[in-house]
Amino acid sequence: MKELVILSGKGGTGKTSLTASFASLAPDAVLADCDVDAANLHLLLRPDVQSREAFHAGREAHVKSAVCCGCGRCAAACRFDAMSMTGPNETAEVDPLGCEGCGVCAFVCPTGAIGFSDRMAGDVMISDTRRGPMAHARLVPGSDNSGKLVAHVRQAARRLAEQRACTLVLIDGPPGLACPTMAALTGCAHALIVIEPTMSGLHDLDRVLALTGHFSVPTSVCVNKWDIDAAKSVAIERNARAAGAYFAGRIRYDRGVTEAQMRAETAVEAGVPSAADIRAVWGRMAERLAVESVNG
Amino acid sequence: MKIVFTLQGDGRDGLVDRRFGRADTFLIYNSETDERQLVANAAVDAAMGAGLKAAENIVALGAVALVTGECGVKALHALHRAGVKVYSTDSATFEDALEELRQGSLREAQPA
Numbered sequence: 001m002k003e004l005v006i007l008s009g010k011g012g013t014g015k016t017s018l019t020a021s022f023a024s025l026a027p028d029a030v031l032a033d034c035d036v037d038a039a040n041l042h043l044l045l046r047p048d049v050q051s052r053e054a055f056h057a058g059r060e061a062h063v064k065s066a067v068c069c070g071c072g073r074c075a076a077a078c079r080f081d082a083m084s085m086t087g088p089n090e091t092a093e094v095d096p097l098g099c100e101g102c103g104v105c106a107f108v109c110p111t112g113a114i115g116f117s118d119r120m121a122g123d124v125m126i127s128d129t130r131r132g133p134m135a136h137a138r139l140v141p142g143s144d145n146s147g148k149l150v151a152h153v154r155q156a157a158r159r160l161a162e163q164r165a166c167t168l169v170l171i172d173g174p175p176g177l178a179c180p181t182m183a184a185l186t187g188c189a190h191a192l193i194v195i196e197p198t199m200s201g202l203h204d205l206d207r208v209l210a211l212t213g214h215f216s217v218p219t220s221v222c223v224n225k226w227d228i229d230a231a232k233s234v235a236i237e238r239n240a241r242a243a244g245a246y247f248a249g250r251i252r253y254d255r256g257v258t259e260a261q262m263r264a265e266t267a268v269e270a271g272v273p274s275a276a277d278i279r280a281v282w283g284r285m286a287e288r289l290a291v292e293s294v295n296g
Numbered sequence: 297m298k299i300v301f302t303l304q305g306d307g308r309d310g311l312v313d314r315r316f317g318r319a320d321t322f323l324i325y326n327s328e329t330d331e332r333q334l335v336a337n338a339a340v341d342a343a344m345g346a347g348l349k350a351a352e353n354i355v356a357l358g359a360v361a362l363v364t365g366e367c368g369v370k371a372l373h374a375l376h377r378a379g380v381k382v383y384s385t386d387s388a389t390f391e392d393a394l395e396e397l398r399q400g401s402l403r404e405a406q407p408a
Binding site for chain 2: 057147148149151179182183186187215216217
């Protein structure tokens, strides 16, 4: 089983649109939505949730009000203003959204009134979609994506692939280059970087290529909306090749993609003009990954 | 000398985990006695900074070398500074990676 991760360096360049279209073209792929901060693959693929498991990350403080002496040292020490003396009988009370779980309140508390519990951060889900099985997650408000959560979603996707004898896992990666991105990238068979022809796109390309290069993950690059700036598209193609990446093609700017998405259809399903470009990019990816492809 | 290898799952299948910070299991190999010991990677569930925490644990174990798939930028720096050599392997199994190490054919990762 092989994992293909789709990255961009910044959000909004077309990772999810492309991943969803690839799912239409790869007959036995499992999908993994690892962009958990702004998970949106489910909007396109309308998953039917089969199972869910609670995900815990970090800790949050709890006050035993019967033990609290009401001295207020915790409220004074908390850098996140998460502790106030508004509990019963002017005891300490935690604002769970403000609490970062750092533990300073328990450290300064003279009566040992503060304890910690694991914070419930969201659910990791296994679903069926019209384009195959999918692993994804939903965070509770105020929680954020992490390397740990991405590692969980990836593991769930790999298990799904083994159970259903799928040969490919398509990972919709997180934006940026930080911890969640590295957790999505390490150990993948291949990375595809989706870049827009803009100044920030040119800059992001260098940074993502440095990261995939560091982890020795073979990398391909495609330009999305190439015709909004042909000169920058040429520069991206040149820089990608100079860095040793494979250039997988250009996808044209196409309002039809947005219109299709408003109907919860992928570009390939809707057969909009740019679907031809996406098919060509996928064909090259399938060839490089040596996986099966359909004309679906 | 202790050499740490990163393995998948509980490590009993001897399959190399290409990740370092979020590898499931560390195999601690003693090159003098040929002894092998499996320990769970305590950093695997870190929300952030799993690589650096794992590096700290490797140093605490007193290992002289680490054999893994790829190790992140910060962890690589930390291990390098602590005098732990980091080797990248493409081998699927611990036995193959060990053989590569013995033959001196593993690539040593250097911080940029």
